[in-house]
Amino acid sequence: MITAQPDPPLHDIVRWLLRITRPVHPLLLVSLLCRIINLLLDLVLFGLAAGGVVHMMTGGGNPGMLAAALVAVALSKAAFYYFEQFTGHYVAFKALELLRTFVYAKIWPKAPAFVTHSRSGDVLTSLTRDVDRIEVVYAHTFAPVISAYVVGSLAILIAGILAGWKLIWVVGLCLALSLFVVPYIGARRSFNQTQATLEARRNLAHHITDTVFGVDEVIGYGRESERIAEMDQLGGEVCRSARTPRNLVAFRRGANVTLSLVATISVVWIGMGMAESPVVVAAVAAASLRLFKGPRGIEDSVGYLDHSLAAARRLWEMSNAPERVSDGPDELALEAAPTVSFQSVHYGYPGADGSALPDAIIDVSLQVPAGGHAILVGRSGSGKSTLIQLLQRHDDPRSGQVAIDGVPVDRFTLDSLRRNVVAVSQKNQLLATTLAENLRLGAPDATDDELWEALAIVGLADEVQAMPEGLDTHTGQNGSALSGGQAQRVCLARALLMHPKILVLDEFTANLNIELEDEIRKALAKWDSELTIIEITHRLRATAHADVISVLDQGRIVLSGGPADVTPEAIESLFHVRQRSIQEHSGTQATEGRSSAVRCTAARSIATGTNTFTS
Numbered sequence: 001m002i003t004a005q006p007d008p009p010l011h012d013i014v015r016w017l018l019r020i021t022r023p024v025h026p027l028l029l030v031s032l033l034c035r036i037i038n039l040l041l042d043l044v045l046f047g048l049a050a051g052g053v054v055h056m057m058t059g060g061g062n063p064g065m066l067a068a069a070l071v072a073v074a075l076s077k078a079a080f081y082y083f084e085q086f087t088g089h090y091v092a093f094k095a096l097e098l099l100r101t102f103v104y105a106k107i108w109p110k111a112p113a114f115v116t117h118s119r120s121g122d123v124l125t126s127l128t129r130d131v132d133r134i135e136v137v138y139a140h141t142f143a144p145v146i147s148a149y150v151v152g153s154l155a156i157l158i159a160g161i162l163a164g165w166k167l168i169w170v171v172g173l174c175l176a177l178s179l180f181v182v183p184y185i186g187a188r189r190s191f192n193q194t195q196a197t198l199e200a201r202r203n204l205a206h207h208i209t210d211t212v213f214g215v216d217e218v219i220g221y222g223r224e225s226e227r228i229a230e231m232d233q234l235g236g237e238v239c240r241s242a243r244t245p246r247n248l249v250a251f252r253r254g255a256n257v258t259l260s261l262v263a264t265i266s267v268v269w270i271g272m273g274m275a276e277s278p279v280v281v282a283a284v285a286a287a288s289l290r291l292f293k294g295p296r297g298i299e300d301s302v303g304y305l306d307h308s309l310a311a312a313r314r315l316w317e318m319s320n321a322p323e324r325v326s327d328g329p330d331e332l333a334l335e336a337a338p339t340v341s342f343q344s345v346h347y348g349y350p351g352a353d354g355s356a357l358p359d360a361i362i363d364v365s366l367q368v369p370a371g372g373h374a375i376l377v378g379r380s381g382s383g384k385s386t387l388i389q390l391l392q393r394h395d396d397p398r399s400g401q402v403a404i405d406g407v408p409v410d411r412f413t414l415d416s417l418r419r420n421v422v423a424v425s426q427k428n429q430l431l432a433t434t435l436a437e438n439l440r441l442g443a444p445d446a447t448d449d450e451l452w453e454a455l456a457i458v459g460l461a462d463e464v465q466a467m468p469e470g471l472d473t474h475t476g477q478n479g480s481a482l483s484g485g486q487a488q489r490v491c492l493a494r495a496l497l498m499h500p501k502i503l504v505l506d507e508f509t510a511n512l513n514i515e516l517e518d519e520i521r522k523a524l525a526k527w528d529s530e531l532t533i534i535e536i537t538h539r540l541r542a543t544a545h546a547d548v549i550s551v552l553d554q555g556r557i558v559l560s561g562g563p564a565d566v567t568p569e570a571i572e573s574l575f576h577v578r579q580r581s582i583q584e585h586s587g588t589q590a591t592e593g594r595s596s597a598v599r600c601t602a603a604r605s606i607a608t609g610t611n612t613f614t615s
């Protein structure tokens with residue numbers, strides 16, 4: 001059984017991040033060095049300006065020399081600032097690329113199961129916002145924090161040596177408090193609250209994503225006010241949980257400003273008491289005011305860091321979520337239509353905590369002959385789509401085997417398997433681009449003639465020809481510029497262009513009228529004899545076209561056979577009997593034997609020797 005790894009401690013997550021972004025570290029150091037020089041020049045500039053002005057006011061100095069010195073320092077500072085910003089942003093964007101590529105690469109093999117079992121808002125948020133938050137560490141945290149400590153220590157050391165420790169001891173003390181105490185006040189509380197804020201934001205993002213995707217339903221069922229009220233409530237939770245970290249940020253900012261003022265005033269006070277030269281006092285006072293820019297950078301970064309570490313943990317969880325399926329050793333290369341078989345398959349979906357839910361597929365055995373057309377029918381929730389997902393290896397069965405030409409599907413690489421087993425369902429998405437580009441999604445090299453051929457098979461060629469822009473017609477957001485039936489047929493044509501050897505049709509006729517459905521079936525039958533088709537349908541008349549029909553109920557195959565035996569009437573009568581038996585069962589325990597006998601009799605009367613019936 002696949003189990004999730006336990007969450008590692010924070011330092012392991014940081015080490016994991018550093019490994020991913022290692023290529024940008026040398027440039028990050030260059031950026032840091034430029035920032036340190038820039039900040040030191042900043043202190044020199046302010047000290048020089050204040051000292052120089054006081055020097056001139058007291059009758060000394062040369063204004064021209066002072067101006068030249070200030071311009072030289074300012075230009076050097078600007079140059080280092082430019083290099084710091086350039087390298088810093090390059091590092092940040094490169095880190096963004098590395099992180100996104102890494103996380104996508106980790107998630108890719110887990111799709112589509114991972115996306116199906118996650119909330120869409122989660123995946124979107126983690127892939128975009130969480131990665132952005134980590135990028136902020138590279139852009140706005142690392143260099144400001146390190147440089148604040150380095151520049152602060154260097155400045156105090158140099159000022160102590162040059163101006164005397166007596167003059168700057170209070171500055172040193174205030175700076176030490178600013179660097180080593182203030183940023184860490186309430187840090188743990190702030191970190192925990194930030195995690196709660198991110199969780200609340202995640203719920204909000206999930207709610208908004210659901211509302212946007214389900215906007216028709218929300219409006220159709222008149223649920224706008226409820227959805228807005230729920231969104232307000234979730235927004236309120238975000239605000240409430242974000243309050244503590246914000247208050248702490250405000251407190252730290254206030255503490256730093258106070259400390260910087262105390263430090264500056266102390267220089268003037270002590271300097272005057274010591275009868276120190278006004279030039280030195282002015283220079284040191286101005287420089288010490290600027291010195292507190294560093295701690296302010298740390299204070300901002302601590303806020304970012306909370307978000308970044310919480311985001312890093314979520315990305316770690318996403319990247320390290322267990323892979324439900326992995327590549328097999330062989331490429332699936334089919335020359336002709338294959339057989340497809342399910343042998344005693346049992347399957348249960350994973351629950352939210354990783355444990356298996358009750359079985360959705362129970363002891364299913366089914367043989368689809370090479371080039372055959374199998375039809376799966378059954379009530380909603382009976383397990384039809386789940387069987388198809390096992391064939392495409394969204395997940396593996398708990399027991400039993402799914403095989404193509406007798407070879408278990410887990411022997412094949414996922415790419416080759418999914419290239420050969422192509423599904424068309426009601427849920428297929430059209431991209432917001434032209435018809436031609438949508439059609440070429442799986443077959444980028446298909447010629448226009450091939451596109452028209454596929455469109456003809458699905459009965460769409462005439463309609464597209466009548467469109468003013470033909471193949472260049474824009475399909476709109478998720479096919480909104482097409483009718484439901486047209487969109488469905490574009491999806492079918494797109495699948496045909498991939499020349500699959502196994503075609504899965506999941507309710508592909510749901511939006512089509514009966515005449516059109518018949519035409520497409522005929523064209524499809526003529527199109528490629530080297531094709532095995534598995535179709536899910538609720539339209540029982542479709543069974544007339546099939547080689548094998550299997551009826552599913554509550555995860556089991558309850559009836560299977562050819563069209564002569566498994567007729568629409570037989571299926572309806574079977575469901576009628578089963579429905580009655582369920583009602584009888586819930587009415588009295590004593591009738592159970594009789595109802596199951598009735599079910600078996602009814603089923604056997606319509607089943608041939610090859611049929612299976614599991615009660």
Ligand SMILES: Nc1ncnc2c1ncn2[C@@H]1O[C@H](COP(=O)(O)OP(=O)(O)OP(=O)(O)O)[C@@H](O)[C@H]1O
Pocket residue numbers: 116117349350357360378379380381382383384385386387
């Ligand atoms: N991602 C999932 N997680 C948990 N349970 C699921 C998931 N998808 C389907 N199920 C459950 O598995 C069972 C079979 O679902 P499945 O989608 O295969 O039915 P179906 O016959 O294809 O239904 P329909 O005709 O409505 O598409 C149902 O009980 C359903 O609730």
